[in-house]
Amino acid sequence: MYRHTKSLQFQVKPERPDALFAAKLQELVGGQFGEMTVMMQYLWQGWNCRIPGKYKDMILDIGTEEIGHVEMLVTMMARLLEGAPSETQAQAAAANPALAAVLGGQNVQHAIVTGGAAMPTNSQGVPWNGGYIVASGNLLADFRSNVAAEAQSRLQTARVYNMTDDPGVKETLQFNLARDTYHQQQWLLGIEQLIEDGFTDGLEDSHKDEEKTEHARTFYSFTEGSRAGEGRWAQGNTLIGNEELVFAEGVPLTDDVNQVPPPDPLLFSTYD
Amino acid sequence: MYRHTKSLQFQVKPERPDALFAAKLQELVGGQFGEMTVMMQYLWQGWNCRIPGKYKDMILDIGTEEIGHVEMLVTMMARLLEGAPSETQAQAAAANPALAAVLGGQNVQHAIVTGGAAMPTNSQGVPWNGGYIVASGNLLADFRSNVAAEAQSRLQTARVYNMTDDPGVKETLQFNLARDTYHQQQWLLGIEQLIEDGFTDGLEDSHKDEEKTEHARTFYSFTEGSRAGEGRWAQGNTLIGNEELVFAEGVPLTDDVNQVPPPDPLLFSTYD
Amino acid sequence: MYRHTKSLQFQVKPERPDALFAAKLQELVGGQFGEMTVMMQYLWQGWNCRIPGKYKDMILDIGTEEIGHVEMLVTMMARLLEGAPSETQAQAAAANPALAAVLGGQNVQHAIVTGGAAMPTNSQGVPWNGGYIVASGNLLADFRSNVAAEAQSRLQTARVYNMTDDPGVKETLQFNLARDTYHQQQWLLGIEQLIEDGFTDGLEDSHKDEEKTEHARTFYSFTEGSRAGEGRWAQGNTLIGNEELVFAEGVPLTDDVNQVPPPDPLLFSTYD
Amino acid sequence: MYRHTKSLQFQVKPERPDALFAAKLQELVGGQFGEMTVMMQYLWQGWNCRIPGKYKDMILDIGTEEIGHVEMLVTMMARLLEGAPSETQAQAAAANPALAAVLGGQNVQHAIVTGGAAMPTNSQGVPWNGGYIVASGNLLADFRSNVAAEAQSRLQTARVYNMTDDPGVKETLQFNLARDTYHQQQWLLGIEQLIEDGFTDGLEDSHKDEEKTEHARTFYSFTEGSRAGEGRWAQGNTLIGNEELVFAEGVPLTDDVNQVPPPDPLLFSTYD
Amino acid sequence: MYRHTKSLQFQVKPERPDALFAAKLQELVGGQFGEMTVMMQYLWQGWNCRIPGKYKDMILDIGTEEIGHVEMLVTMMARLLEGAPSETQAQAAAANPALAAVLGGQNVQHAIVTGGAAMPTNSQGVPWNGGYIVASGNLLADFRSNVAAEAQSRLQTARVYNMTDDPGVKETLQFNLARDTYHQQQWLLGIEQLIEDGFTDGLEDSHKDEEKTEHARTFYSFTEGSRAGEGRWAQGNTLIGNEELVFAEGVPLTDDVNQVPPPDPLLFSTYD
Amino acid sequence: MYRHTKSLQFQVKPERPDALFAAKLQELVGGQFGEMTVMMQYLWQGWNCRIPGKYKDMILDIGTEEIGHVEMLVTMMARLLEGAPSETQAQAAAANPALAAVLGGQNVQHAIVTGGAAMPTNSQGVPWNGGYIVASGNLLADFRSNVAAEAQSRLQTARVYNMTDDPGVKETLQFNLARDTYHQQQWLLGIEQLIEDGFTDGLEDSHKDEEKTEHARTFYSFTEGSRAGEGRWAQGNTLIGNEELVFAEGVPLTDDVNQVPPPDPLLFSTYD
């Protein structure tokens, strides 16, 4: 069960409205790696975590924090959209290139649909969807996804940071950058903890004994003149099991070709 | 530019058709972490890699391999769907529970839409979409996403592996399991290489000097009785920079509340 | 079966083209509450209405009117897009901020995809989809959805109305505003009629006798300092049944916690 | 900011697992009117509510309650999925029609993707998306949408209620039915409060003075033999303004026809 | 403007309900090539047709017919769904494999969401969307799309035809098969008419004089051992212009390689 | 299996970056008829082609070529995006309308998400999805779809060609125009070959003997005053079978009306 506190986790005080920037900020709200994604991803993983105790509590703690991050950005959006163009301004634009940029680049759903507020979409207006999130029940695989999500999210935040010079907005984004730095570490340390607790050796290797091991340590190259063999991934030891990595040309390992069976006549596929 | 070789990379020879299993296998073709995803993700990252040489070539090599993985699974699907139910069989089902399961669980698009072949969708019929892939131009962030994709993909393969006892199918999946083991390492070693080459210290930390550092090492807990403080993520040193991790109760760090400005009257939002 | 009449229901005569406004008007064509939505929603409800007579005929009458509303807006769009920028105009824009706004804000699919016509999408280019519509077979629930759709649609029309000063466009939107006013009443009066005809008491209460009645009259608050208790929803009588409404703090009504069972080992979820 | 309490709002204790029922229950989690929709809809409306005090607090209180409803159903799903089929069982199914039904009707993503847990999708596997929610800033329009959402949601709950005879599941659904009864009233009483507070007369009528009033009180019929004129919506007084409702045949109110202008030659549309 | 006639264009009278078949029939209602697609595609093309007269009228006539086809199939669906399983029947299924097939294979949204009626989705529950339709303003290109749509639609209808032995359903589908035969011809003859009227020579060749003609008559092969050179497409004359078709190995026609420029440092892409 | 060659099939050398044009070019990358669509469509059709030899090889040859077309456009996009605006430039825009157009019209995901590279989306940011492609197993139906795809794709290329005056970009598009001209012919000649090889008479007519032939040669008109009877589709002989085409008014061919059966009471649909 959840409870709400009226104060925000961190302040979101733009010095002035900026509808053009608000259109960009949507990516951090409802994009593939926006706050909605990490909020739903962590809540889902936490609710379904099978081990009670530190792991489950950790995941749910951060999931709960992320609800507050969505709240923060949605609040900032409403403030950025104050006074955004809501009526025809062709004449005004004719004398004002900066206004022309805003008229061209604003997100018109901010006026038409929400009446001056954020949308649950990305910067292109694509609705957030559940296909963005990951929750497999396997904590190693999920923590790997979570590190990645925080890295992508932080990178996008750093890019968006350049797109404003409003000190109030920058202040908030500085907080978000720091949280994403910490959260990357949180998940990486979570993997260390999983290893220490004996749950994994750091690679997802379910049914380890069933896999064709000779293909588990070979880099196959499919390009003439590829220089991929110069990298660490094609030489030295495997991360687990202390075997020698191999660099090899990618060739068919079978004489099986893509020949498919005659069709059922009732399907009217083309066939002799 | 690409060229095609008629032989498959590895054999895909089911001993017998199995329409019910084919419906499940769709997840590994066109699901969030199916072969279509890694194929498009690596091609996209490779085409846009800014550094010529070992990184770019490595990414494009694996991207090219993955085209062949899609080809393999699509071929296997057509073989699994040979002779799948394509006409009304109510009477037959009345005497045959195994057939009833197939009639209930088959993917009817396999008959109606493709005429006995795979769909570019997941196991629920949701079309594959570009919102699944990640290509940011930042190799650390992308390699993190790639490790995660291979881990999730391998886990799903291991789960699907249990759902068949066809030795031919299992043989192919054993190859796929091994490639996913290798590919996880490939990306983890890629991160090691990036660190060795001086591109990163392993955390995404663009605009490092701008972030609010006090929030980059603190775990905030939002649950009474949370045991999250027992984990490595809440004690000991940070991964980078040798600072002490902190466990703290999550409290508002501001008195800013979610109060939003008066609306533009032209937007007809409710306001006094 | 349907028949077409060449004349439009109401005129759609912009005085001049306006590609920037056309980009906004897409929201009223193919958005969540655009004309495509109400057209498909009412047709679907009408076709599936179980009671012959006044209800079914009323729903199908309005559904048929709405086909004509889509036709009207699509026609207006083609007229608004006449002469929209279709070639490179960087130099022209350099001397003309108003053109710059158009170049920035036009919907380029209007040129590339449709050749100067509307798209079946919203103002952000998101394709209209069947997930927008509602048709449950329960007329009370559906009429509630229909009132809501007309209210949202009218509000968006009023907002878009501000974004043009073209008298021809305004004339059409004045007609649409009026229809949405009437249609809101139509559905509200439909609910009155349902009550009068004995189909409902105005609340959806299927399986009324099964519900836990003590939770059917209580407002639970989950925020410290919430002032929600001051509203009518937390005091006075229920709408049906003449019971006293209650305002209460939201607390767990159970000691059940989110603990989930041990996983099937074949699923490789993380567990001791 | 949000906080988490480990106890659930209400218990979710199925007596036994039931994978077939779990597949259906997805509709109430991630469907158009599932708990994810009302949770996100109310949070969004609340965060963007312009008037501090009872309205904003009320909306955020219920939004916070709904987070807990998602948590409840996700927890119940994991319990329902305990021991669901995760390996090949063709032989078992051959002797067991009930198992055949499960094998046919289970949601295979429950095994392959989540490892025995709910998906953020509807009962057909379609991911939840932001296009389901409504938050316009106009409280009348939004409360209308909220009544509708609760009515549709309650109706779906009542239908799903018939699909199980597990007393533990029924117990939870009885609680949900009651909350949906209360929440319908909450929004209807919210509209009464808006009227009492002078914000609206109950119809969305922004730019009231601009609309073409003669079309705001007329039912147009487009079907020969329509009996729609027998309903309250076509006779008696308007809800607002005390005018006479009119029933009229739908005829073109203009001689404007769907004729569209000559295309720009650069668009290569077909034209003389 | 549109008008509705109560009689259907053709009868839709199943002899008996069949929920399992109804689940399949959804593909013909709301699939990529279902009746919703051709209805919206033709209406959209017709409304935007620039030439008044026979072309525009023809397109709108068929568009109007297709509204009636959606109406027919939606009506048939409601009849097929009469008495579909709507409550728990685990025990009944245990003794009845045919029922097990239905319980496994039915579309549960037919009960939960629509209350015994069609959904605006395909056979997998994916909502119909505007991305399926084509309307470019260029009649040749669009008529090509329309032939293709009718061919795919007819093929799917023929496949679905095998999946029922209900004479009433077959009767309706026999009508639909015939209409799709006619409609294929209608669009092919439309192309002949366009050629006769001087609008095109049958190939889309806008900016004909700009294209690099040497690449407009060459088949490039990218597979060793390809037998593609044996086909008509690689020998003989071009369709237009009487040139010789060429079969050639696909080789790079440039020494340009996929090298991309150094990134903007503010984007934090990986680069030396 | 696939192999990669570092050289591109054709050069992609813009003379200068142009972020505004890059936003439009997305339509040709990831739109409904962009290179991703034809690439996936042909690979899918080829992998599933049932007849070994010239048809299968031809389809896979072109599918392989199209992978290279995606590579070409993605490469060109990265070059067009060099130096695109990535930081706040409000002041610069105030003095520069051309920059204002760019700031308004650029695709901000090109900076925030990909760091200066293409997205796997269309020009509106909608992700490419598998619902765009067609692969039915019936070569006639699929070749019809392929002609259409090349015609639409070529038309869009010709329209985009007008939107740039960069000679390097035009050079590449001139190559693409030519390939689309050839590919249209390739599929049309493929149909001729199918006819010559006895697979079809050019119409999709599976279950030919089952269809209601009287409706296979009649144009039905649903508009008063329709001039559709003047076209070739309504007079002269059918394309196959030498019958007379008929023009007729569209009237109900049945007295069946859209009356749907009483609902199951457990579904709570409205009924007496």
Ligand SMILES: [Ca+2]
């Ligand atoms: Ca965050």
Ligand SMILES: [Ca+2]
């Ligand atoms: Ca793979």
Ligand SMILES: [Ca+2]
């Ligand atoms: Ca309307």
Ligand SMILES: [Ca+2]
């Ligand atoms: Ca609820």
Ligand SMILES: [Ca+2]
């Ligand atoms: Ca049809």
Ligand SMILES: [Ca+2]
């Ligand atoms: Ca191409």
